């Protein structure tokens with residue numbers, strides 16, 4: 010068979026090119042005006058322009074001239090890191106081009122996303138070994154972080170918004186993490202035993218699955234709202250509950266709704282995990298003289314674990330996003346900034362809420378991935394479970 | 397250890413799986429349970445380690461009714477091997493083998509030693525296989541681990557449910573031979589379920605044939621092949637005379653008792669013997685084949701060392717095929 | 724008898740929700756203190772129609788993208804992209820749809836488009852994953868037989884691979900549509916209308932009756948679509964593969 014070109018890095022090249030050909034950033038005098046749109050080439054100047062062109066040539070060399078191997082992968086990884094650096098550098102340069110105004114700022118425009126996307130594609134394609142990914146991450150983030158910490162990035166819109174409300178930001182961040190964390194923990198504490206029970210006894214299993222299924226069809230936003238009325242009534246009726254801070258709006262309905270919402274993936278996966286244990290393993294376990302308890306702890310649970318952990322992973326990642334919606338019923342969290350931003354038509358403020366939200370979601374997802382690799386026996390097949 | 401089913405019956409929702417089974421297995425005997433699929437072999441076997449509770453009748457181990465022994469206690473002293481192997485995929489090979497010793501709370505060093513010893517016994521070098529994951533093993537290797545796991549706590553009784561049913565014929569023959577070797581040193585009381593007649597004849601001290609939940613016959617392999625019962629005749633097949641010859645050695649047919657050597661399983665006849673002669677440790681089936689091949693009605697019988705012993709004639713073969721068990 | 728319970732319940736709930744003359748007294752009974760009961764700005768029926776339009780458009784788009792990507796990534800020429808597509812789509816699933824929506828509004832403006840983008844990004848994964856699973860787990864002997872009897876690559880795809888993978892792909896589409904119906908309520912935040920409108924208005928004005936009707940209607944929509952698509956899936960399955 011004819012050897013094929015390694016086409017994936019070419020896709021990265023197109024993405025990167027988009028950053029240079031499409032509007033990369035808008036230079037604005039304040040938060041709301043439409044600014045001056047500049048593309049990557051206009052921002053780059055001779056130095057960064059050269060870097061960009063060299064990187065593109067490097068990738069092309071890798072694709073057409075090099076043999077597949079660790080050298081080529083290293084080249085792709087390096088190109089990915091450079092793409093990321095370029096993103097930060099271009100933003101900073103845009104900041105230096107600002108001329109004046111009440112609160113001058115640089116807002117990312119559509120072309121901004123090209124370089125980070127190219128960076129993702131290249132690094133994903135060069136993937137090899139876990140610890141290398143960590144080194145790569147540090148190498149990638151450190152210069153950008155130093156640049157921003159050194160004050161060179163203060164003109165970037167998100168930082169403008171951030172410095173205007175630092176204290177509030179961290180408060181809401183903590184509220185957010187606490188809220189989704191508590192919801193996931195409660196859902197796990199409830200959901201795993203429920204799942205085990207449901208797989209032991211059909212009479213419990215059917216109504217439990219029907220209930221968690223039904224909850225999932227109610228939109229998260231609506232679930233928050235639906236819990237407001239009964240909780241408000243309870244709080245009116247029982248002063249003790251009111252004293253405990255349980256009211257129609259705020260953290261209590263949010264926590265309950267988030268927990269209910271997180272139940273489904275956990276219960277479902279626990280049931281599926283236990284159902285996936287082959288009869289022959291159970292037969293063998295009993296035949297060797299295990300008691301029901303020993304069979305559960307030594308055979309069934311460890312074999313169900315990949316499913317259960319995947320359920321926890323799905324539930325946690327969803328909960329991060331759903332918690333943002335909880336701001337609508339006064340539970341606080343990063344959603345506050347998103348909804349304020351939407352209300353004030355201020356995209357920069359939206360970004361201030363959305364960027365940490367996405368980072369938390371990705372971090373939570375990756376942490377579960379890490380724990381799954383640690384806790385699940387390597388003898389088990391993880392195929393068919395989402396990565 | 398002896399085993400006994402006494403009028404054991406088991407019905408699954410209006411289907412009689414085992415119907416009034418009465419059978420004894422003596423100490424150190426290898427009893428093969430054979431019969432068509434669905435005839436109740438597995439159910440009968442599981443009555444011994446109480447994975448199945450008989451509706452009526454009883455099962456005795458060493459004279460003791462098993463229903464009086466706590467199930468887990470009982471099972472830890474009965475080895476159990478199944479066709480699907482049932483290795484625990486989340487445990488390494490070593491941990492699988494160590495399962496029962498751990499249940500019995502052996503000390504760690506003792507378990508480690510035992511695991512090594514067993515893996516080597518079943519022909520899987522411990523250095524290479526102890527840390528392997530079951531999903532990486534071939535069918536034959538997995539089944540060896542299954543046997544090692546069953547033998548781990550040195551149980552006096554071994555129950556094997558079509559243990560070699562899922563491996564290819566060549567591997568099966570190797571596993572059978574090795575199992576015979578292991579059994580000859582360990583001398584367990586074994587109940588071995590199979591639906592493969594050749595396997596039954598090769599391994600069994602006695603063969604119990606089941607049909608539709610009932611015991612149709614129980615006999616030593618040679619006798620079984622002479623049994624005139626229509627079902628047994630049918631079950632043992634058109635070529636049962638050949639099977640009979642396959643169980644007898646040339647030496648036995650000419651009055652010089654010689655065991656069939658391990659090599660005799662796979663055509664030891666050709667090895668070393670000059671043309672027109674056959675070794676006394678070859679099977680009569682092989683001798684017949686050589687006669688047909690050479691177009692002769694007689695062959696020189698020579699000892700494995702090459703010494704001439706006598707003459708094997710077609711009459712000897714006819715007599716042996718029709719006659720009584722000689723070995 | 725039992726088969727009729729679902730449709731009858733569905734129709735009854737529809738009648739209660741979508742006929743204002745029935746809905747009003749029900750809400751008055753459930754939420755005596757609400758002050759206003761039936762959502763006044765638009766009829767629940769027209770909101771539901773809009774909701775359906777958004778979620779089905781998103782579902783169809785996600786299905787087309789997911790199936791196309793899934794097929795492309797399992798062809799010899801596209802195989803190089805398989806790991807990237809898998810990684811990127813699971814990353815997309817990680818992004819909260821509310822966040823994507825909020826991000827998209829500055830670029831796409833308020834209205835239908837940002838909602839569509841958020842929904843599509845979020846719901847491509849189930850279709851894509853199932854397409855990949857369906858196409859990757861076909862028994863090799865079947866494909867070999869198809870190639871062996873002289874089918875071209877396209878014929879193998881159209882006559883063997885897709886028909887065999889269809890049930891799995893269908894399940895992916897159903898999952899993604901049901902997710903969309905629930906998630907489309909966030910459309911109201913972008914001014915796209917739909918059943919999110921009474922929910923958002925109710926949350927802001929502290930009116931549980933409005934929240935309730937929006938929530939019930941969208942849950943009903945999700946359940947009914949799920950049932951319908953499940954029935955359609957059964958038809959899609961080749962007769963010999965049905966419930967063995």
Ligand SMILES: Nc1ncnc2c1ncn2[C@@H]1O[C@H](COP(=O)(O)OP(=O)(O)O)[C@@H](O)[C@H]1O
Nearest residue numbers: 408409411413432433434435436437438439440
């Ligand atoms: N747990 C069970 N429930 C219902 N029927 C069973 C069960 N186990 C076995 N049977 C039935 O009992 C009969 C004997 O089964 P089994 O002992 O497994 O047969 P064999 O091992 O000889 O193939 C079969 O018809 C089988 O379908």
Ligand SMILES: [Mg+2]
Nearest residue numbers: 437438439557
């Ligand atoms: Mg059986």
